[in-house]
Structure formats: structure tokens, C-alpha cells
Amino acid sequence: MSGDQLLASSERCVDEMLEGVAATNPGLLLVPEQRLIVDRRWLVSGPGRTRRVALVCGGGSGHEPFCAGYVGGGMLAASVAGHIFASPPPAAVAAAITAVGTDNPDGVLVIVFNYTGDRLNFGLAVERCRAAGIKVDMYISGDDSALTQVEGTAGRRGLCGTIFVFKIVGALVERGASLSEAMATCRRLGENTGTIGVAASGCRLPGATQPLFTVGEGRLELGLGVHGEQGAATIKAGSPREVVRAMLTQLTRDDSASRLALAPGDKVAIMVNNLGCLTQMEVANLTVEVVRQLCKRGVEVVRVYPGPLMTSLDMRGFHVSVLRLADPSWLDLLDAPTTAPAWPAPYLMPEEALKEELRVPDLSPPPVLAKMGSGYTLSEAEGGRVRACLEAVVDGMGKHEAALNALDSQCGDGDCGSTFLQGVKALSKAMSSLHMREPGQVLSVVGEVAGSSMGGCSGGIYSILFTAAAARLAAQHAQHTHHTRIWAEALRAGVEAVKKYGGAAPGDRTMLDALVPALEGLEAAEDDQELRTVLRNMATAADQGAKRTAGMKARAGRATYVRAEKVTGEDAGARCVALLLETLATAPITAS
Template identity: 60%
Template sequence: MSGDQLLASSKRCVDEGLEAVVAANPGFVLLPEQRVVVERGRVLQGPSRRTGVALVSGGGSGHEPFPVGYVGAGMLAASVAGHVFTSPPAASVAAALTAVGKDNPDGVLVIVFNYTGDRINFGLAVERCRAAGVKVEMYVSGDDSALTKLEGTAGRRGLCGTMFILKIVGALVERGGSMAEALDTCRRVSEATGTIGVAAGGCTLPGASAPLFTVAAGQLELGLGVHGEAGAATIPSGSPREVVEAMLAHLTRQDSATRLPLQRGDEVAVIVNNLGCLTHLEMSNITKEVIMQLKTLGVKVVRVYPGPIMTSLDMRGFHVSVLRLRDPSWLALLDAPTAAPAWSAPCLVTGDTEGEVNVPNLNLTPCHEKSENTYTLREASHVRALQKCLEAVVAKMPQYEQGLNALDAECGDGDCGSTFLQGLAGLVLDALVPAVEALEGSKDHEDLRMVLKAMAAAAEEGAQRTTSMKPRAGRASYVRQEKLRGEDAGARCVALVLDALCRH
């Protein structure tokens, strides 16, 4: 294990990952020395062997589930992996091409992501296999829309938008499509696809102690590559709405040579690709913004695929890939079944998503309905006293927020102080003023003050005692005793509130 990474070793991590995938998928065959995974039906002997154009793709590891997760009927016939962020050697690629291409009259189509190392090594393997009699063609895919000019570059980089090609062309050849049809579809899908990404920082390679690159606090790298290559610009971090707005603006900017020319009325499929380290909740917020902002542009999202489609280890960022569905057949090919384990069903399907939906009356009790135990203050003096108490608590408690969170973090979820402050933020103290002015009378509250002092003293003593108590309920009861060094956050919170009350 390297540092905090759950890896057996940096040298063996790719091999063990492939072994695990094959162990979990009996339809796969591993060529271990070459790091090639082949669909079992493609290497069977005799009439049971699957034929038809075979798709092959791959590249450096670290982008899981790509490529091995997309092996299966309806997508790839074989995948080939290099070491982390390293193109596989030509000999390994040739092994994959031979495994699915030997004695296959329909041939092999290699789909290569546009990176120099991959183009060289895959290209060498293609030439060797052709010389050995294997029918093979190669398509180099680029879908990156970060660069505004292509002069002096190697062209558009291959990013997660190329997954649309793997799925559409994979379904096409599964239905008997020819090599010529497959190559033409690759070209047309690529032209109709654009991808833009952002990240808050780089990923950490296996065995390394620091990320490949850092981004200044409060900033995001816009248009970075899948390995962390520099992007087009640095933009301020912000809400999902602000970040997605900046991304779509760059994706469609008029002066960019790689822009995606979206038009009102377009129907699109969208990949929202988690680069590795975003939570599901963050991904949900981002996906919602992508759908809504495209809708604002007059573009209808008919399919959306959120998730870790093509990652970059533990990078904290995401890509958005948009495919203009210019060919009516593409949607059916996207929806066609596949045995590839990593390809998931879309979250949005064709149907009536416009307008309001009439929900039947379920006779549910509103959560804000007054409780039978509600107590109404009728004396002006009582209202004034309550107002002063609440003002004291509101003024006093914010300074303790982080300390309470730290206490809670030892045995809970670290939000005791913040949760309490959220409740205080909901108090509208000004609403009490009219009640004070409307009522008359006054009363000595000295007895109440004495009671509060006694309560505060008891609460303080109780909070201090919790440092030596063994928890018997709640989340703390699951935490080892030696981990519990501080007071109970809830008990300390109560003591602080009562202290604030008795001082006013």
C-alpha cells in the first residue's frame, strides 16, 4: 500500500485492477502479459465465435472504468491498457488486434484517443498487423473544445465525448454494420461532439505524495485534459450555475475553432463525467444545471449520462460532453443494449417532461402545522423577556460554531455547531416587536433569573462530565473510547445557550 492509497503497489496496481475486473466478469478473457482484455465470444474456436467488425480501444490506465469497463457485446471487442497515464506498447496493442482480428473477415476498427503517444503506438501496431494479414483500420478521435485555435497543436484531444463514438459505432457493428459505415459514423459523431472540463486541482499518481498540479484557492482550471494538461484559462470557482454557465459559454463561443455550434431546437445527448473525486450530491447539482442551462439555450437534452465515465484517478473536477443528435439513428444506437458493465442507462429518456404534473391529493399533514403542545405568550413582559433571551443566544452562539463542530467530529458528523446556527438563522426577532408594543404590563423576572442560573450551572457541570462518560446511544456509541477525548457537543451546546440566557 502506497501512503494513503489503497493499492498493493504502484507497479502492480494496473494488473491487479484488470485481474479483478475479469474475475467479476466471466465473459472476459485476460491476456495478462499484454494487459489486454477480450470479450470471450471473440476468441472462441469454431462456429460459436462471434464475428462482425470488432472495435478495439485503450490507452494509459488511471481513467477507469475506461477502457476495460466498456468491453462487451455492443461496444468494445477488446481493450488494451498501459501503465498509469502511459500509452500501451505497440506489442500489447498488436496482441489485442490479433486476438479479435485473426481470421475475422469483417476486420478490426481501432478507435484511438488523440494523444501523441497513443497515435504512435497504436499506429505501429496497426501497420504490423496489416503486414501479418489482419484486416484493420484506425480512427483517431478528438472531441475537445477547449482550444480556440488549432494552429501549432496536435488537434483536438480525445476526451470522454469519444465514449459516444464507442457506444454508437459499437451498436452499429453489433447490428451488422460494415467497416465503411463504422468509419463514416466515427467521423460524423466526432464532428457533432464537443467537450469542456474544469478541475480544482490535479490527481495524485499511485505512489506519489503530491498531486500533478495545483490550482490557486478559489480558482478552477477550465478546459484541462484528462491527464491534467493545462487548460484554456483559469476561472473563479463558484456555484454549479456559475461554473456550468462559463463552461457552456466557452463550448459554444463564436470565435473558437473547436466550438460546438448548438442551435435552438437541437436535440442532444450529454455526458457529465466525474473525473474521480466529486460526490454524488455535487454531480446531481451539476447535472441539473447542465440540463436547465441547455434548455435555456433552446436545446433539448433527450439523454444524459452522469457519472465516472472516464476518470483521471482522484481529480476533483468534471467534463461535459454534448452530442448533437443530427442523425435520427444515433439515439436508437445509444439506447441499444450492451453487455459492457460500465455503460449505464441514461437518466433522462424521451417523454413528456414539459408542463405541470397533477399529483393526487394525498391528505398529508403539513410539516408546519401547529402542534397541540404549542404555547402562546400573551403577556407583554413575557414576550419582551423571550425577545431578550433569543437576542442573547443569537449574539453569543456564532463564536462557538467551529468549536462545537470540532467536538462533534470526534464521534459524529462534525456539524453540531453549524446545525444549531442554521436554526438560529431562521429566527425573525423583529416579529416580536409588534407584540411587545401591542401588550401592556410588566413583571419582575428575578425568580426566573435564579432558575436560569441554576440550570446553567447544572448544564455546565453535566457538559464537563461527558468527557469521561461512555456513550450508550447515537453515533458516538459506535466510536472507540480512546477516540473520544472531548466533551459531548450537544451537551456543550446546551450549556452555552443557558449561559447566554442567564446573563441577560
């Protein structure tokens, strides 16, 4: 096997995949000799056995969760798997039909994806079972909208839009529909379904080191299937908006024989099918873009089904399937319950509940000091020094962004400097609202700014630090005296809060290793000591503390999960504190 493929072997990977499906879902039975998955309800002996039209489907493996994932009440009765991208043999298909068709007077409907191998092997199995006395019919599904002309080709390929057939017809027969009614519904669904896909790369077969095809830089394959084949055309790569626009244009183009005609006022259900290698965030971005663009066309999207529905191993791409709800009953059938494990059922509510008026309370955070009063206040000159310090931070910390990010990349996500700078930019916008003579109010706002703009761990830590310090200052009532002691007590309260909620202590290789030495320097200062001297001493202590983190073993934060030999530089959070204090120490604080 290829070193980065976590598969048993190219020979056993399909069998172990099926074993995994059966182990996960006790309601499913695996018949390993035929690679057959059956809903156990169809095999129960006695009066408890399920009796109704049974749906059977299958195909090559590598498309998981298709097809075994759609076996369950309200969808398929059985599925049969071939090897990777290979149709299952006729004997295995016949076994699936026999398993759910024996002594079943309602019959079996075999759903076949329109590929030559599947048509031949499933067709032969259907003929053999029919000759053996089993009531069985076959529907060939094709929902591909990539072909501008169908004549002279093998026809529209069966793609993930066929899963709409599984769900709607599965729910229909669960309610007692006949075999002929099920066939008629299949045909109507096929007429109202279209699928189009794009991919940025081909997939790799088990054991292979190279993909089946490559795509040029900045290009995408448009109109591809699910067997590693290239698309019908290439298009320029772009944003979700640009890519989705190109796909929907192809899906609905007037000169295409495989188009899906959509008109304003149409109601549709859509699938956004991850072909294997997109992140869930990418799929969500694409999904909302598909919905947005269909709505702009006047089409009402009433159901959305995103996810890996019918994949192509590790292909990096996606399909969009659109079902025009030409029959109002189809929506109810889509919403009908199913036990099939792979069906991506959305969270629904009754229509009446959705029409109820919602009352959302004011969600803005209450001011921390709203009930505390102003507390400790400063003179005009002292308030001017506070402003000078904050302006120094706003003007001076940006130059350290890259260096802090580089330090953080050793054991984190490399964004310490960028995250801190987000807070600095937000602070700059909030400066006009600060009452510089009321340091409690100032630190309260700084804490709110840190929590709302920085995000992540560092935003929470700075928010706790400044909020706790602000509360301490608000509780003070001294006027213009004992400044050093008051600020030291406030910073001590902030540090203790960080230790309490963050779970770290000095020596754990965190920002505390710079912050605590700085605090101790402040606590040792005299009340009549010059402010610049106090800040310089604090900056020196923080710098020395940050340097010591280079030799520390991490015992808190993300660095604890990184191998020790990879953590060689200073802690980014500690260095950030040291740089912050260095910036304050050089602020023009003599201005009145």
C-alpha cells in the same frame, strides 16, 4: 509508494487494477501478459461465439474506468492497457485485434484517441494484423475543443467525448452494421462532438508526492487533456455558473477551428466527466448548471451522463462533452442496452409514460394535534409567561453558537450550535402562529419546527421530545391547576420517547445526561413552588449533568466511532440542553 496512495506499487498498480476489473465482472477475461480485457462472448468456441464487427480501443492507464470499463455487449469487444499515461505496445494491440478478429469476416474497427504514441502503436498493430489476413480498419478520434486553430498542431485530442463513439457505434454493430457503416458513423460523430475541460490542480503519478502541475490561487486551467498536461489558458475560478459559462463560451466560440456549432433547437446529449477528485455533489451541481445554460441557449438536452467516465488519476477538474444529435437514430442507440460496467445508463421511461399527468398528493405533514383537541389550557397570564420563555430562547441562544460548534467538533461535524440556531430562527418566524394558552399546540409546532428546520440527528431528537410532550399535554384536561405535575408528566413522556427511538440512556454521553437530571428536578418540585425557582433548579441540574459528560465513555451517537482520547470535552448536546434551561431560568416570566 506515496503514503496516502492506496496502490500496490508503481510497477504493479496497472496489473492489479485490471485484475480487479476482471474479478468484478465475470463476463470479462483478462489476458495479463498483454494487459488485455476481452468480452468472453468473442472467445467462446463453437456456434455460440459472437460474430459481428468488433470494436477495439485502448491507451495508457490512469484514466479509469476507461478503457476496460467499456468492454461489454453493445460497446467494445476488447480493450488493451498501457502503463500510466503510456500507449500500449504494438504487440499488445495486435493481440487485442487478433482475439476478436480471427475467423471474423465482419472485421475489427480499432478506435484510437488522437495522441501521437497511440497513433503510431495502434497503426503499426493494424498494419501487421491486416497483413496477417484480418479484416481491420482504424478510426482516429479527436473531440477536443480547446484549440482555436488546428493547423500546425497534432490536431484535436481524443477526450471523453469519444465514449459517445463507443456507445453509439457499439450499439450499431450489435444490430449488424458493416465495418464501412461503422466507420462512416464514427466520422459523423466526430464532426458533431466537442469537449472542453477545466482543473484546479494537476494529478499525481503513482509514487509521486507532487502533482504534475500546480494552478495559481483562484485560477483554473482551461482546455486541458487527460495526461497531466496544463491547459490552453487559465481563467479565474468562480461559481459553477461562472466556470460553466466560460467553458461553453470556449466550446462554441466563432473564431475557433475546433468549435462545436450549436444553434437554438439543436438536441444534444452531454457528459460531465469527473477527472478524478470531485465529489459527486460537485459533479451534480456542475451537471445541472451545464443543462441550465444550454437550455438558455435554446438547446434541448435530451440525455445527461455524469460521473468519472475518463479520469486523469486524482486530478481535481472536469470535462464537458456535448454531442449534437444530428442523426435522430443516435438517441435510440444511446439508449440501447449494454453490459459494459462503466456506462452510466440513466433511469428512462417510455415517452408516453412521461407525458402522463401526475397527481402529487398534499405532502405537508398533518398537524400533530389536529385530532386531539386543545386539552390542557392556561390563563392569559400563564400564556404570557410561555411567550416570555420562547422569546428569551429566540433572543438569547444565538450567543452560544460558536461554543457549541467547538464542543461538537471533537467528535462530530462541528455544527451543534449552528443546527440548534436554525431551529431557533425558524421558531422566531412561527411565533405569531402559536396559541400561548394551549401549550400542547405550542409544543406541537415547536416539534414540527425542529424536525423541518434543524435536520440531522438533533432535529429529529428535539422533534420527538416536543411532539411526545405535546401529545401528553393534549390528553390532559386540568385547567390552571397542578401545573408542575402536568409539565413533569409531559416532559417525562418526551424523554421516554427520545430514549425509545434514539436508543440512548443516561450515562451514554448524550443530551439525556443533562435532560434527565433536569426532568428529575421538575418532578421533585411542588405545585406551589415559584416557576423561576423550578427553572433555576432544573438549569443547575442540567449544568451538573453536562459537566459529568466530560468524563464519560460515549455509548451512543457519533462519538462512539471516535477514539476515546479524542473525546475530552463535554457532550455538545448535553451542554446545549443546559444552556437552553439557563436561558429559560433568566426569562422575564413575571410579566402577565
